[in-house]
Amino acid sequence: MADKRINTNINNTFLRKALKNFATAYPIARAKAFEGIDFAALRHRIAVSKLAGLQRLPELIAQFTASAEKSGAIVHFCRTPEDANRTIHAIIQSKNADFLVKSKAMTSEEIELNHYLEARGVRCLETDLGEWIIQLAGERPSHMVMPAIHKNKEEVAELFSAEIGQECPAEIPFLVEAARNALRRGFLSGQVGMSGANVAMADSGAMAILTNEGNARLVTTLPKTHIALIGVEKIVPSLDEALDIIDVLPKNATGQKLTSYLSFIKGPTVGDDRELHIVLLDNGRTDLAANPDFQAALQCVKCGACANVCPIYEIVGGHVFGHIYVGGIGLVLTPFFHGFDKAEEILKLCIGCRKCNEVCAAEIDIEGLIVDLRDKIRKPFGQKFMFGTMMKNRKLFHTALRAAYLAQKPFQSACGRIRHLPLILNRETANRSLPPIAEIPFRDLILKRKVLPAPAKAEKVLFYSGCLADFVYPEMCSDTVESLEKLGYSVAFPQEQSCCGIPARYSGEMDVAREMAKLNIDVLLKEEADFVVTICPTCTMSITHDFVKLLADDPLYAERSKRLAAKTLNYSELAARKIPPSPPLSKGGETAKQVVTYHDACHLKRGCGVFEEPRQVLRELANAEIQEMSDCDKCCGFGGSYSIKYPEISQEVLKNKLANINETGVGILAVDCPGCKLQIEGGLEASGSKVRVEHTATLVRERME
Amino acid sequence: MNETTVEKFRVAAQMIGAEVHSCGSGLGTANATGRHFSTSNELSFFLQELAAGRSICASTLPEELQAHLSGLVVSDLSTAADATLCISFADAGIAATGSILVQLTDPAERAATALATKHAVFLRTSSIVPTLRDLSASLKAQLLGAGPTYFSITTGPSRTADIERVLTIGVHGPKELHILLLEGE
């Protein structure tokens, strides 16, 4: 089912084009909107104040309720969607009304209010243009801020023609005018109005609403009864905190400095028996706010930016990537608002690139929450055996990988790469070829290597290669060792090292991940060393962040994991310490500069915060000139087992990357990740491109000859 | 008020699609865009033009402004649904975003500013502040005061990008926003 929808959406050309155009335009508009503003400081303030508020949410709710009631509003606290639906229906009935005009409220989608009311004879009219379009189409929003981004003007014209009973041409100004006129009648005849709110203030009992169209003002004004449906997490202490949210919202949502209308409403405004009902929706929020592991999810201010930058959302759209709430945070909120059964499939769709974290207006570790949630919904599935039994046993795992070397032989092409895999696995090789598993892994190669005498005061480095490099790219590992030695380090490779456990963690097998962490910590701390170096950013991130997090409560390993994390570096960080190298790397004087373009691995840039050092190393140690590609830090679509689970999505993400690489016209792509190399090299090869993909370590080593 | 703040306001408001005009002797000369009215007659004539023969409604304006507009036929707010032009008065302007702060606690004024096709707003240059934050003390006082309140910070005309993300002006609210700058206190 999900698979079918994924493919339908990948093949929906309009949707793809719309999302791609938006993905291109958004970062530019966003950057402009934030000009002169310290985004990091702003979002940090929001994160801190939201978290503090969540930790005393019941108190804030009580304070808001008291203030709002003092201003004359009637406040209803509703624990469940059923409660909220029933309450709203009762208010409408008490006015003898059967027609509700609405401005945008995600909470109303959350409780499926329209459905509830229409079944009871109350007509609902969405007046936000995007919401009206999807209401007419009988669909769900595919984006929190731009609900109808998946509809083109022809579809809209068709929907409007049917609704208005008059032929509408597919011209946007005409359609907007037609909506203005049709909805105007609705505003004037609506008996009860409903809005959401972007933020609510406990000290005054006021709410603030941001819109561009002006419909919220009409909905909260023309009908004498106004119902505001507000999620309780929207309550902040006062205007000060609200202003930060108002500051960030439009900029992060659509790259606007401010929306056309920002309304502050406190109490029912006087005269002619006006009523303001505030329906506070809980639906799991107070429980979630009290859950230390996941409470951060409620810091969300619903700007939608996490969807705007998500490479997977860009490919499949919001109807696949989320449930009611879409994008990265949609994946996180769905299990809490709509049940774990609704979330199981969609949680797997995240590739783990952490692009969302970078832009989140509330500084939420969205990707981290997604990974942690997988643990919660973990059910026995196929990989269980693999992770549970095999991975914990290093010898068994490594034997299996060696056996795979023999098994793959029949599928290799003349050049040694794998173009077609048998049976179900062949989706995997449709648009990219795969490198074979090496005949001799690095762990065996290094045993045969002559150990050079290290300089007397050389700093000692333990090399943690990661499985992919060890078994698929042994030469990348050799390049690492050789270049580091040349830079003056003494390098050793502990044979007992094993998989960092990330595949287990990403599949929700936290116990296995913990075991793997301990095993590697023991191995890497056993030998005295100044540094541990990795060439796989996922391993680096795993050691420096995940091990520490996984073992935070372990009496013995909490300290050990921190000690290991403190001395673990990625190759480029370690190499950059030796700039300028003495003695110089190459003997033969100046060689010609080579032009390269650089792809930032997700886990290196956003997992470890490293993006300057690789460029320095390329310039200073590999004599390269860097010609940047557009979106150099956007995911390549690999994501480890992701590319096997969702090959169609993975390959679409890859296509975007290949296009950006080709656009530079450069012959060498430098990467710092064996996974990115595997993915991109495979894609380039399958498309007939001659661009070489090399790890920075290889480019440095080449320069030394 | 500081000359550059007013200039910033003007630029920001125009950038977001509002039209900025000036009333009074010393204003607007530096700026080529927008109209400049030095007499009540010129101003009335302009507003009449905006209304294009349809009705004009206005919210309660300060007395001296009412005097300015004595030449205009202004109908009751309740007719706003049919009015082309709504005239009102802003409490403050925000230079960073070209926004205006409008008090809308009266539901009739609220409806009028949202229903009319065009919205003309008087704004004293002395009430323009650099950023939204500079208004926070007075907004707070208003929010914490007794009784209900409703105010809006309006930035340019009504807009939407809900169809194919193409920016289109005037979906529900006014299609034109005219800001009439008044010199002095």
Ligand code: SF4
């Ligand atoms: S980590 Fe990447 S793939 Fe996952 S939700 Fe965030 S942006 Fe999307």
Ligand code: SF4
């Ligand atoms: S999670 Fe962050 S980026 Fe996503 S909608 Fe919420 S605040 Fe915005």
